[in-house]
Amino acid sequence: MKVTLKVWRQKNGSTPGQFVSYEVDQVSEDMSFFEMLDMLNNSLVRKGEEPISFDHDCREGICGTCGLMINGRAHGPLKGVTTCQLHMRSFSDGDTIVVEPWRARAFPVIRDLIVDRTAFDRIMEAGGYISVRTGGAPDANAIPISKKAADAAFDSAACIGCGACVATCKNSSAMLFTAAKVSQFAVLPQGQVERKERVLNMVAQMDAEGFGACTNTGACEAECPKEISLVNIARLNREFLRASLAG
Amino acid sequence: MMKFDAHIPDGPLAEKWTQHKFNLKLVNPANKRKYTIIVVGTGLAGASAAATLAELGYNILAFSYHESPRRAHSIAAQGGINAAKNYPNDGDSIFRLFYDTIKGGDYRAREANVYRLAEVSNNIIDQCVAQGIPFAREYGGLLDNRSFGGAQVSRTFYAKGQTGQQLLLGAYSALVRQMHAGKVKFHPRHDMLDLVVVDGRARGIITRNLVTGEITAHVADAVILATGGYANVFYLSTNAMASNATASWRAHKRGAAFANPCYTQIHPTCIPVSSEHQSKLTLMSESLRNDGRVWVPKNPGDTRAPNDIPEEDRDYYLERIYPSFGNLVPRDVASRRAKAVCDEGRGVGATGKAVYLDFADVIQRNGRQWVEDKYGNLFDMYQQITGENPYEVPMRIYPAPHYTMGGLWVDYNLMSTIPGLFVLGEANFSDHGANRLGASALMQGLADGYFVIPYTIGGYLAQKPHDSLDTSHEEFTKARKGVEDSLKRLLSIQGDEPVEELHKRLGRILWDYVGMSRNRKGLETALKEIPALREEFWKKARIPGREDEFNPELEKASRVADFMELAELMAQDALHREESCGAHFREEYQTEENEAKRDDEHFAYSANWEFVEVGKPEILHKEELVFENVQLTTRSYK
Numbered sequence A: 001m002k003v004t005l006k007v008w009r010q011k012n013g014s015t016p017g018q019f020v021s022y023e024v025d026q027v028s029e030d031m032s033f034f035e036m037l038d039m040l041n042n043s044l045v046r047k048g049e050e051p052i053s054f055d056h057d058c059r060e061g062i063c064g065t066c067g068l069m070i071n072g073r074a075h076g077p078l079k080g081v082t083t084c085q086l087h088m089r090s091f092s093d094g095d096t097i098v099v100e101p102w103r104a105r106a107f108p109v110i111r112d113l114i115v116d117r118t119a120f121d122r123i124m125e126a127g128g129y130i131s132v133r134t135g136g137a138p139d140a141n142a143i144p145i146s147k148k149a150a151d152a153a154f155d156s157a158a159c160i161g162c163g164a165c166v167a168t169c170k171n172s173s174a175m176l177f178t179a180a181k182v183s184q185f186a187v188l189p190q191g192q193v194e195r196k197e198r199v200l201n202m203v204a205q206m207d208a209e210g211f212g213a214c215t216n217t218g219a220c221e222a223e224c225p226k227e228i229s230l231v232n233i234a235r236l237n238r239e240f241l242r243a244s245l246a247g
Numbered sequence B: 001m002m003k004f005d006a007h008i009p010d011g012p013l014a015e016k017w018t019q020h021k022f023n024l025k026l027v028n029p030a031n032k033r034k035y036t037i038i039v040v041g042t043g044l045a046g047a048s049a050a051a052t053l054a055e056l057g058y059n060i061l062a063f064s065y066h067e068s069p070r071r072a073h074s075i076a077a078q079g080g081i082n083a084a085k086n087y088p089n090d091g092d093s094i095f096r097l098f099y100d101t102i103k104g105g106d107y108r109a110r111e112a113n114v115y116r117l118a119e120v121s122n123n124i125i126d127q128c129v130a131q132g133i134p135f136a137r138e139y140g141g142l143l144d145n146r147s148f149g150g151a152q153v154s155r156t157f158y159a160k161g162q163t164g165q166q167l168l169l170g171a172y173s174a175l176v177r178q179m180h181a182g183k184v185k186f187h188p189r190h191d192m193l194d195l196v197v198v199d200g201r202a203r204g205i206i207t208r209n210l211v212t213g214e215i216t217a218h219v220a221d222a223v224i225l226a227t228g229g230y231a232n233v234f235y236l237s238t239n240a241m242a243s244n245a246t247a248s249w250r251a252h253k254r255g256a257a258f259a260n261p262c263y264t265q266i267h268p269t270c271i272p273v274s275s276e277h278q279s280k281l282t283l284m285s286e287s288l289r290n291d292g293r294v295w296v297p298k299n300p301g302d303t304r305a306p307n308d309i310p311e312e313d314r315d316y317y318l319e320r321i322y323p324s325f326g327n328l329v330p331r332d333v334a335s336r337r338a339k340a341v342c343d344e345g346r347g348v349g350a351t352g353k354a355v356y357l358d359f360a361d362v363i364q365r366n367g368r369q370w371v372e373d374k375y376g377n378l379f380d381m382y383q384q385i386t387g388e389n390p391y392e393v394p395m396r397i398y399p400a401p402h403y404t405m406g407g408l409w410v411d412y413n414l415m416s417t418i419p420g421l422f423v424l425g426e427a428n429f430s431d432h433g434a435n436r437l438g439a440s441a442l443m444q445g446l447a448d449g450y451f452v453i454p455y456t457i458g459g460y461l462a463q464k465p466h467d468s469l470d471t472s473h474e475e476f477t478k479a480r481k482g483v484e485d486s487l488k489r490l491l492s493i494q495g496d497e498p499v500e501e502l503h504k505r506l507g508r509i510l511w512d513y514v515g516m517s518r519n520r521k522g523l524e525t526a527l528k529e530i531p532a533l534r535e536e537f538w539k540k541a542r543i544p545g546r547e548d549e550f551n552p553e554l555e556k557a558s559r560v561a562d563f564m565e566l567a568e569l570m571a572q573d574a575l576h577r578e579e580s581c582g583a584h585f586r587e588e589y590q591t592e593e594n595e596a597k598r599d600d601e602h603f604a605y606s607a608n609w610e611f612v613e614v615g616k617p618e619i620l621h622k623e624e625l626v627f628e629n630v631q632l633t634t635r636s637y638k
C-alpha cells in the first residue's frame, strides 16, 4: 500500500520546526510502523537527504524509548500498544498519517521526533526508591506479601516511562507516571518507612519540572500503552493528603 | 605477551570466595572518597555496580548512550532469574545450581567463577525483594518459582514475563538514589568511543555526547565496562536495536583479550522472520516451554492448519528424543533440533522455517485465565506482531541470535588483561561457558554488580594510591584525536548505500556460516567474505549529516564498522575450535545421535584473542580449564 506521511522536522531545540510531507510506497501490512520509517529513511539516505530522527530501541514495547503522536493520538490508534508495536495493518492504502513528537514544556525537542524526557529521571531521583543498601537485606521470604498486594504493585510497576500520559494530557501533567511509582511502594511493606517523604518529594519535583496540574480528565489512562490505571492517581492523592496532614 | 593468570584463590571450591574476600586488601572509608570510578553502561550489571560502589563511598561517573538507565536492554528480559533458594524444597542447592550451569555451558567455563555465582545468587533475590521488586507470589504470600531449560528443579524467580524490567527498575532506583546523594554523576546519551590506557593501566574513556556531538575525555582510577553483548552483529537478533560491541571492541584494540567470540547463543523460541524489511526479532520467553509443547507435522509437506492435524500426525520431537528433559532441554539443543526438523522439510508457516509451540493442553488443563496470568504480555506481544491469536492457534517459533557467551576475558576479580579495566555482565565471558542456561544472565549481571565488583575493585585500588592524573596527559589527547579522526573518516566515505543495508549483509554471512551450525568450508568462506564486505563498507557507505550534531546514522555507522571487525574474529575463533561444544556446533564433530561432540583433550580451554591489526589474524592465548569438582561427561538430557 501507499501512504502519505506528514512528519514534524526540527533541526534542534533552538530552531523552529515544520511539517514535511513524504510519500511512502510499497508498504506491506506486516511491517511495523518503524520498519516503514526505516524504509523511508533508507531512501532519504540514498538521496543524500537527512533521515527522520525518532527514538526507539527494544521495538517490543518494554523499554519505553519510543513514542510518537500519530494522527493526534499518543502511540497511534490502538489501545495498550507502544508505537514500536504498531503495525501497518492498522492503516489503509492512501492514508495520510500525521506524525509529531510528544509536546510538553517539560519535554523539550532534541531533534525531529525526539524529545528529552530526563525530567522523569529527576522525579525518580526525588524519591522513587526504597533506601536499602546492597547486602544485609533479610531473607526474601521473611516478610510474606499477599498475592493481591504483590500483583497490585506489579501493575503499577509496569509503567515503562514513555511519557505518553504527559503528551496526551491537555495540562501536560506527569501525574500518572508519578502516581504509578508512588503506588508501587505504597502497597508494599518495604515501602512504608519512606512513604510520606516519597510522595511529597516526588510531587514537588514534578511541579518543579514544569509539568501541569492534574484535572482528572483521564486521557492519560486511555492512552497509556501499559494501561496504568487512574486508581494510581487516586492513591497518590490520598498518600499526598495523608503526608501533608501529618506535616 | 599477554598473561592469563585467572587469580583463582586456593582452597576448596566452597570456601574460595569467602577466603578471597578476607584476603583482599581493603580501602578505608576516608580513602574511598578520593577514588573516582568510571562505569560505562547502566543496564543490570552497570547500574547495580555503580549504585553499590557509590554506597561504599567511591565517586562514580556513569555513562550510557541511552537517555535513561531504565532504557538499557536488560529491561527486555522476560522469563526470570535463577537462585538456589530451594524454596520449593525440590532438591536445589548452591552446588546443584553450580553443577547445572557448568554442565549447561558444556564444561567450558571456570569452576571457581560459576560456584561464586551460585553462591551469591540467593543474596540477589533478598536484595531485590528489599528494593520493592514485585516478584510473582503464591497465595500464601511467599515467592513463586518456575522452571527453565537445563534444570530439573524450579529455581526461577519471575515477575510475569517482565522480570528484566522489574529487576532493572530496581537497580535503577538504587542508582537514582545515589545520583540524588551526589555520589553518581550520570551522563545520558553519551557514547564511549575509546578507552584510555596510561602506563599500562586503564585510566579513562573518550565519549561523544550524542546530542551535541561534543567529544570529551574523562579520567578515573579504574574503568568498568558493563556494556552488554554483541548478538546484534547478526543484524537480526532479539537484542535492542542499539545494542553493540563498540565499548568492548575498542577496549580489545587497546589490549584487552577477547575470549571465545564464537560462543553465540541462538535462542530456540523467537517469532520467525516474516520478510526482508524485518528490523529485529522478538523473543518468546523460554519460560513458555514450561507449559507449551513443541511439535511439527510427522510428515514433510503436511500443509494442513495446525488445529486440523490430529495427534497421531504430530511429532513432539523434543519429548520424543529427550524423554527426561522434554521441552526443557537447553537452548542449544532445542535450537539445533528445530533447525533439523525444518531442514527435513517438516517446518511450518509460509517460509517453512518455524515449528509450533502449542498451549492447547495447558489451556485445557488450567484454563485460559491461568495462562493469561502467567504469560499474558507475551501472548499479546505475539499477537501484535503476527496478527494471530496464540490462545487459539499454536505459536510459530524459530531460533534467533540472542545472547553472547563470549566477551572480554576477565580473571576471578572480573579484571581484564588491562589492569584497572573491569568487565561485568554480558560484556565479559566469565560464567556461561559455551552455552548459557535461561535465567542465568540476569543472575550473573546482578551478581557481578551488587556482590562481586564492590569487593574485588577495592583489592585493586588498595594497591594503587590515588594520583592527580588529568586529561591533559598526552594519552588522553591522542585518544581524543583518534576518535575525532575516525568519525571524520566515516563521514568522508562517498558512497550511496545506507549503513543498515551493509549491516544486513554482514548478518547474512554470519547467520549462514557462523550461525547455528558451522563447518570448515563455510567458515573459510566467511573469512573471505567478511573482509571483502568491510572494504565495501568503507567505500560504499553513505552517512549524512555532521559530527557536531545529533546524528543517529553516524552512531550506527561507527558501531557497524566495529561489527565488521569483530565478525572476522568470530569466524576465526569458530574455525580454530575443532570440536563441538554447547552453542558452537561444528558439523564435523558430532555424535551418531547428532549431539555436540567435545574434545576435552585438546579444547578444554578458553580461547583468548589478542588484537594485532585490522585484517590480520589475531593471536591465540589459552587459559586451560581445570575441573576438580565436576566430572566431564557428555551432556545427556535424554
Ligand SMILES: Cc1cc2nc3c(=O)[nH]c(=O)nc-3n(C[C@H](O)[C@H](O)[C@H](O)COP(=O)(O)OP(=O)(O)OC[C@H]3O[C@@H](n4cnc5c(N)ncnc54)[C@H](O)[C@@H]3O)c2cc1C
Residues within 6 Å of the ligand: B040, B041, B042, B043, B044, B045, B046, B063, B064, B065, B066, B069, B072, B073, B074, B075, B076, B077, B078, B079, B080, B081, B163, B164, B190, B191, B192, B193, B226, B227, B228, B229, B238, B239, B240, B243, B244, B246, B247, B283, B285, B402, B403, B424, B425, B426, B427, B438, B439, B440, B441, B442, B443, B445
Ligand atoms: C529479549 C531478551 C530476553 C531475555 N530474557 C532473559 C531472562 O529471562 N533471563 C535472563 O537471565 N536473561 C535474559 N536475557 C539476557 C539478559 O537480559 C542480558 O544478558 C542482560 O540483561 C545484559 O545486561 P547487561 O547489564 O550486561 O547489559 P545491558 O542491559 O545490555 O546494558 C548495556 C548498557 O551499556 C550501555 N552501553 C553499551 N555500549 C556503550 C557505549 N559504547 N557507551 C556508553 N554506553 C554504552 C547501554 O547504554 C546500557 O546502559 C534476555 C535477553 C533478551 C535479548
Ligand code: SF4
Residues within 6 Å of the ligand: A158, A159, A160, A161, A162, A163, A164, A165, A166, A176, A177, A180, A223, A224, A225, A226, A227, A228
Ligand atoms: S504511565 Fe503509561 S503513559 Fe505514562 S509513562 Fe508510564 S507507561 Fe507511559
Ligand code: FES
Residues within 6 Å of the ligand: A055, A056, A057, A058, A059, A060, A061, A062, A063, A064, A065, A066, A067, A082, A083, A084, A085
Ligand atoms: S522501542 Fe522500546 S518500547 Fe518502543
